[in-house]
Amino acid sequence: MSDIHVDLGQAPPARASSGPRKIVIDPVTRVEGHGKVTIRLNEAGEVEQARFHIVEFRGFERFIQGRMYWEVPVIVQRLCGICPVSHHLCAAKAMDIVAGVDRVTPTADKMRRLMHYGQVLQSNALNFFHLASPDLLLGFEAPVAQRNIVGVIEAFPEVGKWAILIRKFGQQVIAATGGRRIHPRLCIPGGVNQNLTVENRDALRGDVDQIIQWCCDALELHKRFVHAHEALHETFASFPSSYMSLVGADGAMELYDGGLRAIAAAGTPIFEGVRPEQYRDYLIEEVRSWSYMKFPHIRSLGREDGWYRVGPLAQINCCAFIGTPIAEAARKDFMAQGGGGPVHATLAYHWARVISMIHCAETIKQLLFDDDLQGADLVVTGDRRPEGVAIIEAPRGTLLHHYQVDENDQVTMANLIVSTTNNNEAMNRSVTKVAMDDLSGHEITEGLLNHIEVAIRAYDPCLSCATHALGDMPLVVTLEDADGAVIATRVKE
Amino acid sequence: MNPSDLATEALARSRGPATPGAGSPPRVLILGYGNPGRQDDGLGPAASAEIEALGWPNVTAYDNYQLNIEDALDLAEHDIVWFVDAARAGPSPFAIETLEPAATLEFTSHLVRPEAILAMAQQYYGAAPQAFLLGIRGYAFEFLEGLTPAATNNLQLAVAMLKRCIGARHPLVAS
Numbered sequence: 001m002s003d004i005h006v007d008l009g010q011a012p013p014a015r016a017s018s019g020p021r022k023i024v025i026d027p028v029t030r031v032e033g034h035g036k037v038t039i040r041l042n043e044a045g046e047v048e049q050a051r052f053h054i055v056e057f058r059g060f061e062r063f064i065q066g067r068m069y070w071e072v073p074v075i076v077q078r079l080c081g082i083c084p085v086s087h088h089l090c091a092a093k094a095m096d097i098v099a100g101v102d103r104v105t106p107t108a109d110k111m112r113r114l115m116h117y118g119q120v121l122q123s124n125a126l127n128f129f130h131l132a133s134p135d136l137l138l139g140f141e142a143p144v145a146q147r148n149i150v151g152v153i154e155a156f157p158e159v160g161k162w163a164i165l166i167r168k169f170g171q172q173v174i175a176a177t178g179g180r181r182i183h184p185r186l187c188i189p190g191g192v193n194q195n196l197t198v199e200n201r202d203a204l205r206g207d208v209d210q211i212i213q214w215c216c217d218a219l220e221l222h223k224r225f226v227h228a229h230e231a232l233h234e235t236f237a238s239f240p241s242s243y244m245s246l247v248g249a250d251g252a253m254e255l256y257d258g259g260l261r262a263i264a265a266a267g268t269p270i271f272e273g274v275r276p277e278q279y280r281d282y283l284i285e286e287v288r289s290w291s292y293m294k295f296p297h298i299r300s301l302g303r304e305d306g307w308y309r310v311g312p313l314a315q316i317n318c319c320a321f322i323g324t325p326i327a328e329a330a331r332k333d334f335m336a337q338g339g340g341g342p343v344h345a346t347l348a349y350h351w352a353r354v355i356s357m358i359h360c361a362e363t364i365k366q367l368l369f370d371d372d373l374q375g376a377d378l379v380v381t382g383d384r385r386p387e388g389v390a391i392i393e394a395p396r397g398t399l400l401h402h403y404q405v406d407e408n409d410q411v412t413m414a415n416l417i418v419s420t421t422n423n424n425e426a427m428n429r430s431v432t433k434v435a436m437d438d439l440s441g442h443e444i445t446e447g448l449l450n451h452i453e454v455a456i457r458a459y460d461p462c463l464s465c466a467t468h469a470l471g472d473m474p475l476v477v478t479l480e481d482a483d484g485a486v487i488a489t490r491v492k493e
Numbered sequence: 494m495n496p497s498d499l500a501t502e503a504l505a506r507s508r509g510p511a512t513p514g515a516g517s518p519p520r521v522l523i524l525g526y527g528n529p530g531r532q533d534d535g536l537g538p539a540a541s542a543e544i545e546a547l548g549w550p551n552v553t554a555y556d557n558y559q560l561n562i563e564d565a566l567d568l569a570e571h572d573i574v575w576f577v578d579a580a581r582a583g584p585s586p587f588a589i590e591t592l593e594p595a596a597t598l599e600f601t602s603h604l605v606r607p608e609a610i611l612a613m614a615q616q617y618y619g620a621a622p623q624a625f626l627l628g629i630r631g632y633a634f635e636f637l638e639g640l641t642p643a644a645t646n647n648l649q650l651a652v653a654m655l656k657r658c659i660g661a662r663h664p665l666v667a668s
Contacts, residue, residue, distance in 0.1 A: 060636055062636065063530070063636035063637075075530070078528050078529070078530035078531070078558070080558070082559070084558065126561065126562060129562070130562050130605065148596035148609070148612075149562070149596055149609065149612075149613060150594075150596035150609075150612045150613065150616045151596065153613070153616045153617055154616065157617075160613065160616065160617045161617070163562060164562055164563050164565055164566060164613070164617065167561065167562055167563040168563045168566060171563060
């Protein structure tokens, strides 16, 4: 249950503006990492800048060092409770390179793809139904007590069924490919350790058409929200930006493999066809003193202009087409919102996410009718190499794993650029936009809190999510004057 | 409250009205969650693994890194549910809390609360299992595998308590 506590008792008397002031939003998270939003005001009391602080995975990179390289695809699943499969697959692709394998067998490739599309489907479903639909279907201003998944189920009973059963189907795909739904172990360097049994194939075939239909139904429901709130959808937490994602060699939307493409806000290409091992020629990871997170940006555009967005919105903006028919029709409808260029609406992440769900479900169906999944040629070998880099489109966007391995087969260096890191600057800008639009005076209203959360939910950041020890997760908002004195504090449990 | 008192209290709570079929033992679910790669955060999975290893009929135990909405399906198929998590603060060796359905909305999908899963099970499936949150006290949460000795001791006491509580409601186990 969410409780809002307003504490103005310790606030000093309001004073005339004498310099920059800060509003600090500090969710002391239940997970290990802390998230915090700081809103800085200028001399005139207007919002100047906002920063969303979160913790990333540097500690985990050290944890990987010293491990045997073939262990890594299993170990990295502990990075994230929501998308362990994405890390499993990305690490496996990198270790293919280390194992001297440039191309795995068709059966291995398709087993991995099946697992990946099942993972992206169920993760996007969690975001859309559990996290986004209360805001979208019940309204941003709906009472907190009702604005949750149960409130959605009450108002839209079918949505609850879609949410749970689409998630369940995705988990079944993961279990069928990885041996179990939790901690799956499909991949080994150079291939996979099992194919898809006919029994599992037939069971999934029996359900997949219904899953596609429910995804389509969710899209129609979401479009009703968009069309009923066109101005809000267009402007909320929004701004033009560059985008980056994998695409296929033919420009198709590609979530498992391909080359990196980046486009500018106008839709013009910045780079394309970039192979994983070239990433440092095109991207720079900058460290800033006030954040644990790195700030990757496009090398050729520099620090100020080189930031970009990743995730479902980027995946659709960057691709030339989607290779499955229903999702492609949905993409064309979606892109019409951009008037010939990219769609920049931050809330459009959700629309794009549902299109991605449709694409995943369609792709799963295609794979389930491909006999290669019952093939027996699972692994290939090659000559060991000292280094491997791989990129995959995880549910929240581009994910990169880079490893160096010594002659004893032990990892000596690991560098991960996770999706949330790629979206770091964009999240700051969305929170800034919300603060500029909604902050009035010195009061931290529930409306401001709500809107900041809505903006963050669009990106669904990963908050160093591998730890889940019991604890509180309040959202603490503090308004400070130029001298750092607290004007007001607001806590959302 | 010492461990014995905590267990007694939990046992009393678990003797409340449940609605299993007449004459059949209640269906018990142990859902441990946390990350074994973060030291004591693995307490939940370790507890569920110990219960699973017992092979008791009508007792299901599994673990995950975190709770997910589809867990509502599993909840709906059980009469008693124990959520088992590591606790970063609070009493040692463990604390027990009775849970009621309560939906919440977070700003990240990386947190789904047990109360929300219960609310979904109740709202959508009409299921209202008795639910408890068992928080086993942990002390270290760095990127290392293995529980600390103090957490291991807490785990043993917590699992012993779980066995007594499950056995008390479970004729096949009690015999």
